[in-house]
Amino acid sequence: MKKSSALVPLIVSLILLPCTASAQNSVTIYGIIDTGVQYLGNTPNGHIVSMESGDLVPSRWGLRGTEDLGGGTSVIFQLESGFSSTNGALGCGIFCREAVIGVTNPVWGTFRAGRIGGYELQNDSFSTDPQLMNIFGVSTLVRGRNWTYASNTLEYKTPTWHGLTVKGQYDLTNNTSFNSGNPGSGPGQLYGPQGRSDGIELSYQHGPAYLLVIYDEIRSASGQFDNVYQNSRSILAGGTYNIGPVTMYGGFQHLSAPQASAEGYFANTGAAPTTLKEGTGLPTAVDQEWIGARWNITPAxxxxxxxxxxxxxHGNGNANLWTLGGTYSLSKRTYLYSEVSLVTNSKTSNIGLDDGYSDPYGANRNDDPLSGPANTRTNPNFGGSQVGFVAGMVTHF
Incomplete structure (x- = not known):
């Protein structure tokens, strides 16, 4: 109760700021609500029908503001909080999606500092995915690696020069060690602690063509690249091309974790032998490719x-994901969406239709004779397939 009481005057005061702002200054309240119903088949305990929040775009609300300093320069800030529209719970704490302040100028670019949160560079990869930020898409086969978060961030973005834009991020560890971080300073990838992380992004727009290249690295709290799906290096290249009402998409991503260890994947070393498929080792590299299209049948x-x-x-096999989706706009701010997907795995792979939070790397317990059948995972067993369907509604305000 004390925490809730303390937040009320803060939020109220922020909302009232526009009342005292001059014509050159502004504060805007904005948000997105995404609620849908999801079906997942062939989980270890049968099928699941659930109500979900953010299956296409994360539900969120926030405030953004500017102050004109003159000469084209403005101070900017943004505070953003993620939440579940199914139960009203905060995703990871107040304003954990973003809490930044910065300065922008059309000549020399934009500098921001603070909690970048869900706007870590890798999240821009969704612009090269025809399913956008859908839960069944470019993040699925890499077990959520593209849903990265970042704290203590310094970010610089250039103006656009003849179609080219460059953006860089560097995340301080707030620690005496250059690479390792404070375990209490998370969340990082999948809401876990992280060490030093950084990255650079180049995007280029020319006529109907859009190209994107992103390099980023996220270290563990001990400064290691020890989990290819969480604490790893990533290089991603993709793009789109418009042909009338059709937009073509394609891309490639390589993940690398040369220091992969049991400690990086599991709670302790002793757990590793009972959660790995026989004949496999911890993966240190993953490659992903995709191709697709979006057809705007009508304006809606x-x-x-x-x-x-x-x-x-290291014997961890391969998987394929097949997706078909659609959207229908009811207005400029509200639209419906749906998607059906199928994932198929080779005999040593068990990737499921999720975003990495409930299907991290490792065996299902009912594939593990030592741990027994108890299981909370949603991904299929080794060599299995899984079908999923989601339908929902999104509104912006």
Whole structure:
């Protein structure tokens, strides 16, 4: 109760700021609400029908503001909080999606500092995915690696020069060690603690073509690249090309964790032998490719289709993801969406239709004779397939 009481005057005071702002200054309240119903088949305990928040775009609300300093320079800030529209709970604490302040100028660019949160560079990869930020898409086969978060961030973005824009991020560890971080300073990837992380992004727009290249690295709290799906290096290249009402999509992503260890994947070393498929080792590299298209049938209706493929080294096999989705706009701010997907795995792979939070790397317990059948995972067993369907509504305010 004390925490809730303390937040009320803060939020109220922020909302009232526009009342005292001059014509050159502004504060805007904004948000997105995404609520849908999801079906997942062939989980270890049968099928699941659930109500979900943010299956297409994360539900959120926030405040953004500017102060004109003159000469084209402005101070900017943004506070953003994620939440579940199914139960009203905060995603990871107040304003954990973003809490930044910065300065911008059309000549020399934009500098921001603070909690970048869900706007870590890798999240821009969704612009090369025909399914956008859908839960079944470019993040699925890499077990949520593209849903990265960042704290203590310094970010610089250039102006656009003849179609080219460069953006860089560097995340301080707030620690005496250059690479390792404070375990209490998270959340990082999948809301876990992280060490030093950084990255650079180049995007280029020319006529109907859009190209994107992103390099980022996220270290563990001990400063290691020890989990290819969480604490790893990533290089991603993708793009789109418009042909009338059709937009083509494609891309490639390589993940690398040369220091992969049991400690990086599991709670302790002793757990590793009972949670790995026989004949496999911890993956240190993963490759993903995808291709797809979005067809704007009418100004209100669109259909998206894509296929994704991934392969993990050290005997961890490969998987394919097939998706078909659609959106229909009811207005400029509100639209409906749906998607049906199928993932198929080779005999040593068990990737499921999720975003990495409930299907991290490792065996299902009912594939593990020592741990027994108890299982909370949603991904299929090794060599299995899984079908999923989601439908929902999104509104912006």
């Amino acid at each position: 209706a669109a259909v998206m289709a894509a296929v994704y493929h991934t392969n993990a080294n």
